[in-house]
Amino acid sequence: MKLSDKTAIVTGAASGIGKATAKQMVSAGARVVAADINAPLLASVVSEMSASGGQVTACVTDVGDSEQIANMVQCATESYGDLHILHNNAFSNVIGSATELAEDDWDRTLDVCLKSLFLGLKHAIPVIERSGGGSVVNTASVHSHVAFRNHAAYDAAKGGVVGLTRSAAVDFAPKVRVNAVLPGAILTGAWKGATEIDKKPFIDRCPMKRLGVPDDIASAVVFLASDAASFITGTTLVVDGGLTIVGDP
Ligand SMILES: NC(=O)c1ccc[n+]([C@@H]2O[C@H](COP(=O)([O-])OP(=O)(O)OC[C@H]3O[C@@H](n4cnc5c(N)ncnc54)[C@H](O)[C@@H]3O)[C@@H](O)[C@H]2O)c1
Numbered sequence: 001m002k003l004s005d006k007t008a009i010v011t012g013a014a015s016g017i018g019k020a021t022a023k024q025m026v027s028a029g030a031r032v033v034a035a036d037i038n039a040p041l042l043a044s045v046v047s048e049m050s051a052s053g054g055q056v057t058a059c060v061t062d063v064g065d066s067e068q069i070a071n072m073v074q075c076a077t078e079s080y081g082d083l084h085i086l087h088n089n090a091f092s093n094v095i096g097s098a099t100e101l102a103e104d105d106w107d108r109t110l111d112v113c114l115k116s117l118f119l120g121l122k123h124a125i126p127v128i129e130r131s132g133g134g135s136v137v138n139t140a141s142v143h144s145h146v147a148f149r150n151h152a153a154y155d156a157a158k159g160g161v162v163g164l165t166r167s168a169a170v171d172f173a174p175k176v177r178v179n180a181v182l183p184g185a186i187l188t189g190a191w192k193g194a195t196e197i198d199k200k201p202f203i204d205r206c207p208m209k210r211l212g213v214p215d216d217i218a219s220a221v222v223f224l225a226s227d228a229a230s231f232i233t234g235t236t237l238v239v240d241g242g243l244t245i246v247g248d249p
Pocket residue numbers: 011012013014015016017018035036037038061062063064089090091092112139140141142143182183184185186187188189190191
């Protein structure tokens with residue numbers, strides 16, 4: 001799963017899955033543009049990776065904003081001259097059912113979790129094609145397949161991520177492969193404030209009897225991004241320790 005001589009953009013790279021993926025990509029030999037909305041956290045993560053010898057550039061980006069996504073792609077070409085891999089991974093989410101959510105909260109969740117992927121493809125695909133081809137890996141979720149109470153906007157967005165992944169895989173083959181990873185319950189910033197009582201039902205239900213860690217997902221992303229997955233496109237790789245295969249009530 002080597003990524004030597006590849007340039008990658010990772011969004012949501014200041015924390016959790018994005019941070020682990022950026023680190024694994026650097027270890028696999030890639031040059032990485034690390035993009036995140038949280039400027040101070042991004043600066044500290046990037047300086048940590050640079051100190052250990054990685055080629056990493058920080059690009060403060062709100063993926064909910066069209067111009068900033070264009071700028072993020074430009075940052076890759078200005079820094080490294082090319083682009084081969086885009087990992088669309090950043091998210092934000094407002095909890096609520098359809099009757100509870102404010103329209104603005106619905107719009108923001110859909111902008112950050114779904115529209116950002118459309119904009120990422122729009123700006124990055126021509127550059128990836130000019131660079132000789134490559135791979136897009138979208139972070140979807142088990143929420144793409146099953147509903148969780150009070151997650152109307154997030155469930156809708158993550159369902160859309162899978163649809164857009166397949167659509168883009170068809171449109172941009174054979175030069176660009178497009179796949180999605182579907183994490184289960186992964187211990188990241190998304191679980192900030194969760195107590196042991198909150199976590200227990202997920203651990204009990206999961207056949208692997210633990211929550212996932214960011215590196216569990218990062219390994220799957222690096223695999224899909226690499227030439228080891230050269231005949232895989234349009235697929236959804238569930239990485240949830242079996243959480244969603246259990247049929248028992
Ligand atoms: N952790 C889980 O249990 C879990 C499960 C399924 C799917 N996911 C998905 O994994 C991905 C990564 O989430 P995580 O668990 O690592 O969470 P995290 O909170 O640790 O990291 C998310 C990162 O996204 C950044 N971000 C938020 N809004 C942004 C914006 N508008 N523009 C750019 N960056 C922004 C945050 O600053 C943060 O660094 C998300 O797509 C999430 O939906 C996570």
